Amino acid sequence: MKLVDKINQLRKEKNAIILAHFYQTSDIQDIADFVGDSLALAQKAKESNAAIIVFAGVHFMAETAKALNPNSKVLLPDLEAGCSLAESAPADKFKEFMKNYPDHKVISYINCTAELKTMTDVVCTSSNAVQIVNSFPKDQKIVFGPDKNLGSYINKISGRDMVLWNGTCEVHDILEAEKVVELKIANPDAPLVAHPECAPQVLELADYVGSTSGILTYAQNSDAKKIIVATESGILHQMQKNSPDKQFIIVPSDETCSCNDCPYMKMITMEKIYHCLLNESNEILLDEEIIKQSLLPINRMLEISKKHKII
Numbered sequence: 001m002k003l004v005d006k007i008n009q010l011r012k013e014k015n016a017i018i019l020a021h022f023y024q025t026s027d028i029q030d031i032a033d034f035v036g037d038s039l040a041l042a043q044k045a046k047e048s049n050a051a052i053i054v055f056a057g058v059h060f061m062a063e064t065a066k067a068l069n070p071n072s073k074v075l076l077p078d079l080e081a082g083c084s085l086a087e088s089a090p091a092d093k094f095k096e097f098m099k100n101y102p103d104h105k106v107i108s109y110i111n112c113t114a115e116l117k118t119m120t121d122v123v124c125t126s127s128n129a130v131q132i133v134n135s136f137p138k139d140q141k142i143v144f145g146p147d148k149n150l151g152s153y154i155n156k157i158s159g160r161d162m163v164l165w166n167g168t169c170e171v172h173d174i175l176e177a178e179k180v181v182e183l184k185i186a187n188p189d190a191p192l193v194a195h196p197e198c199a200p201q202v203l204e205l206a207d208y209v210g211s212t213s214g215i216l217t218y219a220q221n222s223d224a225k226k227i228i229v230a231t232e233s234g235i236l237h238q239m240q241k242n243s244p245d246k247q248f249i250i251v252p253s254d255e256t257c258s259c260n261d262c263p264y265m266k267m268i269t270m271e272k273i274y275h276c277l278l279n280e281s282n283e284i285l286l287d288e289e290i291i292k293q294s295l296l297p298i299n300r301m302l303e304i305s306k307k308h309k310i311i
């Protein structure tokens with residue numbers, strides 16, 4: 001039996017669903033019950049009735065799914081699939097940092113641990129960060145973390161002066177403005193789309209800055225025949241599916257390939273999905289108190305997103 005058939009049989013038998021992020025490999029995106037960005041995946045996890053959620057993504061995403069749906073068994077096919085942003089902000093260091101800002105509210109990017117979320121007023125993703133920040137009065141002092149690039153981009157467009165935690169995404173932050181300029185010169189009619197985790201010098205050159213879903217919508221609706229893409233390569237699969245007649249040029253992370261892969265996202269494979277579903281292994285287990293405390297800011301984010309009809 002082919003691996004994909006074995007996975008299909010098991011998910012039917014066990015009432016399991018597979019949720020996948022757009023940065024997963026194309027074979028995984030194609031077998032998933034749902035593919036989305038981090039906000040859409042959290043929304044899907046919350047409304048799921050499945051007994052098992054296999055999360056084809058990274059650890060903080062699976063933790064969020066578990067907090068939102070504690071009665072489901074949430075499995076992460078490789079428990080080592082982390083995230084440089086989440087790792088940049090250990091809860092104890094963040095707690096120490098916050099002692100300097102006792103009158104500040106905390107907005108945390110969803111790319112952080114569940115423990116850090118318990119110290120947060122509202123969570124946000126790159127789809128709703130502007131609306132979340134603007135839900136606070138203009139004079140409210142705010143600490144934003146862990147992504148300093150997203151934080152400084154929001155400061156710029158909202159006219160705020162949020163205090164930023166010094167974390168970055170190792171996949172987006174290394175994309176170089178010089179490389180982008182080279183690609184723009186070689187492809188003068190191609191707009192540049194960028195994820196807000198990129199460095200400010202790259203974002204300044206972008207025609208569109210947005211979340212993974214926002215980038216996909218922009219690319220689909222654009223009249224341009226070529227688009228330069230500053231984010232993770234996995235997104236190309238859906239872009240090409242949505243617009244087979246367009247050419248997408250990924251900004252490479254180095255000279256050795258025309259790709260830019262997140263090493264954590266790419267730890268998930270079809271084989272690992274099969275094995276964790278078969279053995280019901282690699283379960284995400286969260287302390288009840290952590291679930292309770294991290295759910296408050298996650299649910300605030302979902303309420304604000306609903307109000308602004310952001311999916």
Ligand code: 13P
Pocket residue numbers: 036037038039111125126127169195197210211212213
């Ligand atoms: P999205 O919220 O756009 O899915 O981004 C998640 C992420 O990890 C980007 O690197």
Ligand code: SF4
Pocket residue numbers: 058082083084085086111169170171172197232262263264265
């Ligand atoms: Fe984390 Fe960056 Fe990978 Fe997204 S792309 S999961 S932010 S390391």
